[in-house]
Amino acid sequence: MEISNYLKIKKLLPKNVNLLAVSKGFESSRIQILNEFGQQDFGESKFQEAYEKQILLSNIKNIKWHFIGKIQSNKIRKIVNHFDYIHSVDSVKNLLKISNAAIEIGKIQKILIQVKLANDPSKGGIHCDDLIEKWEELKKIKNVLIIGLMTINPKGLSAKENLKLFIKCREIADYLKLPECSMGMSNDWNEAIEAGTTWLRIGSLIFGER
Ligand SMILES: *Cc1c(COP(=O)(O)O)cnc(C)c1O
Secondary structure, rough: OHHHHHHHHHHHHOOEEEEEEEEOOHHHHHHHHHHHOOOEEEEOOOOOHHHHHHHHOOOOOEEEEEOOOOHHHHHHHHHHHHHHEEEEEHHHHHHHHHHHHHHHHOOOOEEEEEEEOOOOOOOOEEEEHHHHHHHHHOOOOOOOOEEEEOOOOOOOHHHHHHHHHHHHHHHHHHOOOOOOOEEOOOOOHHHHHHHOOEEEEHHHHEEEEE
């Protein structure tokens, strides 16, 4: 654990920027330690792994769980049932399935839409032109509260290139009047703050190498 990094990042964060501690690949005991330092928001990318930790930590009532992984459609109901936020909604099809599950369960699911800003075949997301075109339609979908956009930059970009993509994400979010931008990871969080992120997703810098 890199608690000193955690405390350093927390101290540097502007008021409107939240820190999501990405605990995928780390045991629930690490989550518990960080929670004792005041961390409440945790990000996981695989349902089964997350669910096992949720059970082990069910005595801690203040944890908010964020799903940030690739969504498998056969897991959507479970994800909606067990996560407070879903950051990685990468298609209209999955958005509709989340809506249906949320209606069945009787909750309003907070979500962020993953946008594809760069030509990175390894990353999904809705293309920004598509998103803007379909926006009026998407806003009407029931039982989902779209609070923002999420993006993952391709690996190996310069700081300048990372900043440029983050600014683009922030501009689209502002255009759609969405408050939240989930962007910035261990290697590019400074640029994300500069561009106006509201959710940094940081794993290895806090928990150590996986
Ligand atoms: C793993 C992961 C992170 C955190 O990555 P680090 O480099 O460990 O900070 C952030 N976002 C997503 C979507 C991830 O899968």
